[in-house]
Amino acid sequence: xxxxxxxxxxxxxxxxxxxxxxxxxxxxxxxxxxxxxxxxxxxxxxxxxxxxxxxxxxxxxxxxxxxxxxxxxxxxxxxxxxxxxxxxxxxxxxxxxxxxxxxxxxxxxxxxxxx
Amino acid sequence: xxxxxxxxxxxxxxxxxxxxxxxxxxxxxxxxxxxxxxxxxxxxxxxxxxxxxxxxxxxxxxxxxxxxxxxxxxxxxxxxxxxxxxxxxxxxxxxxxxxxxxxxxxxxxxxxxxxxxxxxxxxxxxxxxxxxxxxxxxxxxxxxxxxxxxxxxxxxxxxxxxxxxxxxxxxxxxxxxxxxxxxxxxxxxxxxxxxxxxxxxxxxxxxxxxxxxxxxxxxxx
Ligand SMILES: Nc1nc2c(ncn2[C@@H]2O[C@H](COP(=O)(O)OP(=O)(O)OP(=O)(O)O)[C@@H](O)[C@H]2O)c(=O)[nH]1
Ligand SMILES: [Mg+2]
Ligand SMILES: [Zn+2]
Numbered sequence: 001x002x003x004x005x006x007x008x009x010x011x012x013x014x015x016x017x018x019x020x021x022x023x024x025x026x027x028x029x030x031x032x033x034x035x036x037x038x039x040x041x042x043x044x045x046x047x048x049x050x051x052x053x054x055x056x057x058x059x060x061x062x063x064x065x066x067x068x069x070x071x072x073x074x075x076x077x078x079x080x081x082x083x084x085x086x087x088x089x090x091x092x093x094x095x096x097x098x099x100x101x102x103x104x105x106x107x108x109x110x111x112x113x114x115x
Numbered sequence: 116x117x118x119x120x121x122x123x124x125x126x127x128x129x130x131x132x133x134x135x136x137x138x139x140x141x142x143x144x145x146x147x148x149x150x151x152x153x154x155x156x157x158x159x160x161x162x163x164x165x166x167x168x169x170x171x172x173x174x175x176x177x178x179x180x181x182x183x184x185x186x187x188x189x190x191x192x193x194x195x196x197x198x199x200x201x202x203x204x205x206x207x208x209x210x211x212x213x214x215x216x217x218x219x220x221x222x223x224x225x226x227x228x229x230x231x232x233x234x235x236x237x238x239x240x241x242x243x244x245x246x247x248x249x250x251x252x253x254x255x256x257x258x259x260x261x262x263x264x265x266x267x268x269x270x271x272x273x274x275x276x277x278x279x280x281x282x283x284x285x286x287x288x289x290x291x292x293x294x295x296x297x298x299x300x301x302x303x304x305x306x307x308x309x310x311x312x313x314x315x316x317x318x319x320x321x322x323x324x325x326x327x328x329x330x331x332x333x334x335x336x
Contacts, residue, residue: 002211002245006131013129025123029131036248036274072309083273083307093306097277101248105127112123 023056034100067100138215142252160241
């Protein structure tokens with residue numbers, strides 16, 4: 001995926017909400033397992049971009065959610081960590097995706113030395 | 116945004132794709148108002164997107180306009196213009212995907228006033244991964260897979276193939292030389308996109324292209 005441009009988008013969003021650039025301790029994000037984003041790659045890119053953009057060296061804390069799916073064979077609603085997990089009841093991989101593509105910046109923790 | 120000056124945790128609660136999705140909604144609104152139906156064509160490099168669009172240009176003529184997304188050069192736009200359609204080239208200058216903002220800019224420059232115009236096809240940058248997360252404001256997302264790429268690609272790139280409305284299997288003229296299994300490909304694609312419509316075509320020979328074009332036409336008329 002294009003984790004570099006996503007990291008840029010993240011610093012833009014954080015800068016807009018904070019209204020200024022300050023060193024951060026932590027940045028908390030939520031990523032759905034079907035978003036196509038590689039957590040490792042995002043961490044790597046974000047560390048670089050955050051420093052470049054004047055946000056210090058925050059730790060990126062990723063809350064990886066489970067996807068919600070509904071089986072089109074038997075109607076069971078189930079959770080999965082990837083695209084390959086079939087229905088736990090009937091084994092079918094025919095299903096509809098209810099959620100699992102989310103990617104949000106939840107919150108940031110400002111480096112206390114700055115306050 | 117801090118209510119309390121000593122508060123060090125600041126709530127952000129913002130989807131990262133917000134900005135793109137806002138532009139996508141604007142594009143969708145603008146195109147909808149003009150009565151233009153929009154396609155987003157996604158495939159790996161060289162799967163045949165431009166060749167498919169050349170064939171569609173011969174079917175739709177001036178009723179279709181094309182936005183070409185490439186990292187560099189105007190080559191694909193020139194091919195489309197030769198085939199008889201208005202074409203606008205976006206050179207992303209390195210970016211591996213189009214986003215809705217780039218498409219909005221293209222729309223600002225294009226002439227969309229013609230009464231005849233009813234279809235806009237956007238050729239995304241050749242890439243099976245990055246374009247999948249970016250809504251451009253399209254009505255129909257088409258994933259194009261060419262048979263020389265192999266029949267294992269659907270499950271290897273689920274973040275794309277789970278978002279498509281139409282799967283176009285291209286270069287069918289080459290199938291006698293390959294061990295590509297069309298049935299497995301369709302089955303795997305349906306497991307990711309249950310309602311996907313599938314067409315097998317050869318943009319080179321034209322096989323299946325008329326049926327596909329008629330399907331696209333029936334989606335907006
Ligand atoms: N045999 C065969 N060749 C095809 C077919 N469709 C396209 N090609 C060839 O495949 C090559 C790539 O085709 P393009 O249409 O340029 O592919 P593209 O997806 O637009 O490529 P990029 O824009 O670079 O990502 C060209 O040499 C085409 O002539 C087909 O149906 N059969
Ligand atoms: Mg092309
Ligand atoms: Zn089931």
